Each structure stands twice: as C-alpha cells, then as structure tokens.
Amino acid sequence: MADTQPPVEPNFKDSLLAIKEKALEEAKALQTPEKTEVWKSILRVKHDETPRSRSLGVLSNVFLHLHPAKINRDAVAYNYTWGMGGISFYIYIVLVFTGALLMYYYHPSKVVAFRDILYLEHDVPFGKLLRNMHRWSAHLMVITVELHMFRVFLTGSYKAPRQFNWVVGVILLVFTLLLSFTGYLLPDDQLGFWAVTVGTNMARATPMLGSDGPFGAAMGMTPFNDVRFALLGGSIVDSNALLRAYIWHCVGIPIIASTFMVVHFWRVRKDGGISGPSPMMLASEIKELKKA
Amino acid sequence: MDFNQLWKILASPDNIPITLLLFIVPFYTWYGFRQAFANDKLIDQLEANPEMAKTHHRKTQPWRPEWTRDVHVWPYLLRIEFLAALIVTIILFVWSILLNAPLEEPANPTLTMNPSKAPWYFLGLQEMLVYFDPWMAGVVLPSLIIFGLVVIPYIDVNPLGNGYYTYKQRKFALWTFIFGFLILWISMIIIGTMIRGPGWMWFWPGQTWDHNRVVFEVNRDFHEIFGIRNAWTAFIFGGGVMTVYLAASAWGVHKLITLTEFSRKMYKRMSLLQYVVMQIFLITMLLLPVKIALRLLLRIKYMWVTPWFNV
Numbered sequence: 001m002a003d004t005q006p007p008v009e010p011n012f013k014d015s016l017l018a019i020k021e022k023a024l025e026e027a028k029a030l031q032t033p034e035k036t037e038v039w040k041s042i043l044r045v046k047h048d049e050t051p052r053s054r055s056l057g058v059l060s061n062v063f064l065h066l067h068p069a070k071i072n073r074d075a076v077a078y079n080y081t082w083g084m085g086g087i088s089f090y091i092y093i094v095l096v097f098t099g100a101l102l103m104y105y106y107h108p109s110k111v112v113a114f115r116d117i118l119y120l121e122h123d124v125p126f127g128k129l130l131r132n133m134h135r136w137s138a139h140l141m142v143i144t145v146e147l148h149m150f151r152v153f154l155t156g157s158y159k160a161p162r163q164f165n166w167v168v169g170v171i172l173l174v175f176t177l178l179l180s181f182t183g184y185l186l187p188d189d190q191l192g193f194w195a196v197t198v199g200t201n202m203a204r205a206t207p208m209l210g211s212d213g214p215f216g217a218a219m220g221m222t223p224f225n226d227v228r229f230a231l232l233g234g235s236i237v238d239s240n241a242l243l244r245a246y247i248w249h250c251v252g253i254p255i256i257a258s259t260f261m262v263v264h265f266w267r268v269r270k271d272g273g274i275s276g277p278s279p280m281m282l283a284s285e286i287k288e289l290k291k292a
Numbered sequence: 293m294d295f296n297q298l299w300k301i302l303a304s305p306d307n308i309p310i311t312l313l314l315f316i317v318p319f320y321t322w323y324g325f326r327q328a329f330a331n332d333k334l335i336d337q338l339e340a341n342p343e344m345a346k347t348h349h350r351k352t353q354p355w356r357p358e359w360t361r362d363v364h365v366w367p368y369l370l371r372i373e374f375l376a377a378l379i380v381t382i383i384l385f386v387w388s389i390l391l392n393a394p395l396e397e398p399a400n401p402t403l404t405m406n407p408s409k410a411p412w413y414f415l416g417l418q419e420m421l422v423y424f425d426p427w428m429a430g431v432v433l434p435s436l437i438i439f440g441l442v443v444i445p446y447i448d449v450n451p452l453g454n455g456y457y458t459y460k461q462r463k464f465a466l467w468t469f470i471f472g473f474l475i476l477w478i479s480m481i482i483i484g485t486m487i488r489g490p491g492w493m494w495f496w497p498g499q500t501w502d503h504n505r506v507v508f509e510v511n512r513d514f515h516e517i518f519g520i521r522n523a524w525t526a527f528i529f530g531g532g533v534m535t536v537y538l539a540a541s542a543w544g545v546h547k548l549i550t551l552t553e554f555s556r557k558m559y560k561r562m563s564l565l566q567y568v569v570m571q572i573f574l575i576t577m578l579l580l581p582v583k584i585a586l587r588l589l590l591r592i593k594y595m596w597v598t599p600w601f602n603v
Binding site: 051054055057058064067068069070071072073074075076077078079080082083086087090091094114117118121128129131132133134135136137139140142143146147149150151153154155156157158159160162163164166167170173174177180181184187188189190191192193194195197198199201202203204205206207210212213214215236237275276277278279280281282283284286287289 | 306308309312313316317320321323324325327328331334335338339345349350351352353359360361362363364365366367368369370372373376377380381383384385387388389391392393394395396397398399400401403404405408409410411412413414417418425426427429430431432438441442444445446448450451452453454455456457458461462465466469473554557561600601
C-alpha cells in the first residue's frame, strides 16, 4: 500500500503549476489595463495622445459630445467669454443636486415646512451646509446668468445667425428668476412669506386679468377668480400657495428650464459654435442690403 | 454716521449678492470695455491702412503664422472648464460655511415685515412701484423688459461688432444697453437693497433706519398744478400731456437714432416695423427716468389720471 503512489498526485501538482502560470500571465496583462475587454467596452476608443484619440475622446463621450473636437485657439481665452454661461450651467447642476437632497427632508405643508427647516439646520448631518449651499448657489446663478447676458450683448453675439438663441437665453433668464422666486417661499418664514406676498400682490394689478387692475372689474375679476388666485391657489399666501410654489420649484420649472437649456446648448453648436473672438469687420465692408 | 446700520445692511447674508454686485459689475464692465477700446484701436489702424487690413488677422489676440488655427477641446478647453467648476465649488463651500442662509420667524400674516422686500433681483421692480402704479411697475413694464430683450437681435441692424468687443462700431446699442442694464436694473436693485428702509423711505447709507420717521411729501398730479379739478377735464388734459410727452420723446429718440453719419446709415437699413418697435421700447424705457425725475424733483405723482388707470 505504501509503495503505490496515488495516480492523481503529480497531475494535480502539474495542473496547479499550470494554473499559477496562467494566473501570472493574466496578472501581467493587467499591467496594461487599457487592453482589457472591460476597459475597451467602457471607453470604446483609445486614450493616447494622438489627435484622433483626443477628438474621439470628446466626440464619443455622451457628457462631452456637445463640444466640438476642435475650437479656435482664441475662443478658449477667459477674457472673451468670462466663462459665465458654463459657470451658470454648473451652478444649475449644483442646485439640482443640493435641491434633490433637500427634498428628502422637506414636506411642502404649512404644518411642518418651517419645522423641517429647523430640523435640517440643527439635526440633519451637514443640513445647514446643504441649505446654505442651495441658497447661495441660487443667488450666484442669478448673478452669473445676468453677467452672461451682459457679455453676450457686449460682444454682439446675438447678431446673425444667433438671434434666436438670444431669445432662448432671455427665456432662460426669466426661468432662472422664477426658480429663485418660487424657492423663496418654501422655508415658510417671514422673509419668504412677505416677499411672496409683495410679489404676488402685483398679479392682482394685472390689466384685465387681476381684480385690482385696469379693466379687471369690467372683465368680472374678483380676488377669488383672478390671475393671483391661480398663482396662489387661494386669495392669500397659505398652504395651497406653499404646495404650488413647491411643485413649480421642484418639478415644473426645472423641467421647462432644462428643456430650454437643451435647445440653448444645441443651438450654440448649430449656429456655428461660440461667437468669437471673430475677425473684426470694418465699416467700409458693410454690404448693401438686398431688396427682399 | 451710523456705521452699525451700514454694516448691518452690507453684511446681512441675503444682501451679500448685492455687495458682490457692487464690485463684480463694475469689474466686468471695465474688463469688457478695456478689450473694446483695444479692438477699436486696431480697427482705427486697419481703416487707415488698407494693406494691413488685407493681411492682418484682425484680432488683438497674438498670432503667428506657424500656429495652428484650432486647438483640441481635450485638453485645452476641458481643463479650463474643470478648473472653473473646481473654483466655483470651492467658492460655494467657503461661502456656505461662512454665512448662514437667513431664516426669520415662522410666517405670520398678522405681522407685516417693515420694510417688506421682494428677493433682491426683483427690487428694481419694487423700486419702480414708487414711480408707477402696480399694473405698470409689476406687470406691464416687466413684460416689456422681457419682450424688449427678445426683440434686440431683430431690431439691431448694425452688422458690425458680431463676435468681438467694440465700442466705436456700436455706440448707440452699447449706450442703450448700459443705460438699461447698469442704470435702470442694477442701480435700482442697489437702491432697493441699500437705500430703502422702513416704509420704503429713502435712507442714505449710514443713516439710521428710524421706524417712526415721518416724511411730509405732498405729491400732486400734473393737472393739479394747473388748478384743474374736474375729473373729465383732467382726463383730457392728461391725455394731451401724454401725447405731447410721447411725441417729444419719439422726436428725441429719432434724433438720437440719427445722430451720427454712421447711425443715419443704419437708420436707412431699418424696416418701418423695426423702427416702430424700437421707438416703442425706447420711449417706454425713457418713461422710467422721466417719472423718477418728475417725482423726486417736482413731486409729481401722475402725468395722466383716468377713471380706469393712472400713469
């Protein structure tokens, strides 16, 4: 019994060695991870420093594909664009992110809204930071959007062929202000309550559609059926107004504004990319208008 | 001088954006116009020297023949975007750690805040309430601001200055926008935030907000100066005043539009529709400074009183 070797023993050792060798070989392949199937399936293209790869890196990436592969060398200069459009969009993303987190802790109800804010400020980890960042981002976005418009005007970038994109931009400016305004009421404190009261009292004075506006009474408008009533869901700023502000703020306007943003960015590309700095035109080179 | 009051207004967390605006807006105005003047200088050179105009690359940015015209977005643009996002994130974190978002007492409809102010970006509109009735200041004028901005590309017939900073080639357009944006929008926001106190009264920076302050202002309507008492006479008189005002400002705007040789050339390119739309918006825009002057200098409240609305 003792001299008979188990027949499987050497085979087993050999196969172990074979496995070890194979594992080593495969581990070696991991030193160049860009050649693995997983890597290739995720990134699709090579990421070396050839011009082709650099272009494909932008064009074949869903998050970057709104960029062209190449741009004019002067267009990256900060002093031309001030970066305000891109910064506005980035702040919008920050606002969506912080806003979504705030929604976990907030009930749009007159009973608990204010208490939710207190809870957020005192008990939720980083709750205060979250709320602060959402509010200051909102303020900063209004500033950057207005500066973006200022820059676009100063560089005459609304001129042909970008006229319509300016219009989309104006609509986005309005929605930026409305987003900020609808959010103002949500903490349900004195500041928001009176700001929204002052703001919506204006609606009362809408010509023909407001109960206090010119020709409003003639159109049959009362405080209970006019445009202000439609905004507030009532004749005073109360629980319905809070709910309406919440839905406009968190669902309605973000969807509409995002849609217009998609159009805005798409049109930037379709209208020939960023407007400049383009070569200057001289007054002597103005062409006569063709008679239509 | 009440420095405590001044500090309270400047450093109140919700007013920080306006304190920021006080620095940011002048900075970017300077930043843009600096480039505009640099470009204008090059435009002058090119206009004086047609040979140079043929060969020059017509930008103030440096250029060498051996440079490629385009650069790759990756990395030359994306690294800037990444850096910008990083800097904005840092600014927001520092800002949010240092300053707390305001939270007042719970909403109480029976206790009016004094002053009760709209969010800062609407304070320009709230300030207009001093000079116009709510239907004008709160509804008609804001809508006209939006529509006025929308029509800009369609009424600006000047083909010059497309995609570069310039002052010389777009004087009229720039003055109009600077007037509308810096004077009528930004500075009204600053007045609404920093100057207006309890009762929406005018408090100079450093003046204590006195909640018991009483100001004796006897505001009159324009027709009352002429001793008109009858409502219908006042209506007809006010209508006449408005007509005269509209005609005068239309004439003034026309003079402005056709001030220089270049602007007369642009005027000839305008269609009738473009001209009329431009006139309507400019006249309406002028109404605001006119009413501010009437109110603050002459204590006149309305130019035109009718049974249905007042202007």
